[in-house]
Amino acid sequence: MRNKTMLLALLFSVNALAATPQELLKQYEGQAKQESPAFSGFSAERGASFFRTARNHSNGQKVSCATCHTADPRNQGKTRANKVIEPMATIANPQRFTDAAKVEKWFGRNCKDVLERACNAQEKGDYIQYLISIK
């Protein structure tokens, strides 16, 4: 009985460790290594500054991730069309970074909107690292 309980507990903890944000990070790590041989891991700090840095968009406006997601990713954000965006930080919204296709869809759109180019794997990994690190 005790063995069974322990086995069950182990299974659950393994399951929790294999949570999808980590799996996504693994995938981006693989890509990042291909993109740059000098890759040396993801950084929550770099992700945080990436999130907040405002860029001069060719439309004349200054934009950053925080423009819509707010400077505190534990908060709800708002789209330009007045629709609520659920928080990006996993502590406030455990659904984040659990669906690879969804994550790629939004990186694809929003990187082009904010940076006017695609994001590389280093940037994507740093971004996720930051948002899962927030307490």
Place this chain on the structure above:
Amino acid sequence: MKSWMQFLVLITSITSTSALLASGGAEGGGSQMSPVTNAKWKAECSSCHMLYHPGLLPERSWGKMMGGLDKHFGENASLDPATRDEITRFLVTNSADKSDNRRSSRINQSIPANAAPLRISETRYFTSKHDEISPVTFKRKSIGSAANCIACHQGAEKGNFSESQVKIPR
């Protein structure tokens, strides 16, 4: 007449009458748009803005809209081709020029044949229906802009824009 035959006649007349009533209310020239739905349309077209009913614009507008999602009102709203095509088909099937409810027909009639507007708020139907609303009201924080139908028309996403149900927030 045998009783089972009478019963059959009765049932047949009841079903045909209710079918007539249903088509008259929902599609056959009713005043409100029919409550159509498609899972991909619902999921993809309401993450950034309210869900706009296909009966609000004609086919040519939806075609133009879905062909330019990479520059969708200044934002990138690209979809994978399969999802985009499925949603386009749904929008076209239920577009204003393919619906016979009164509101869709009037929206459609208010658009010149050579125009394919992307903003519902730029159609003559919209501007004439909202001529008593000041631009300041549209800019209220609780509303945002004329694109946010649902702020005042609670049933907007289901295609219900009935004037009696309008509540303009402070």
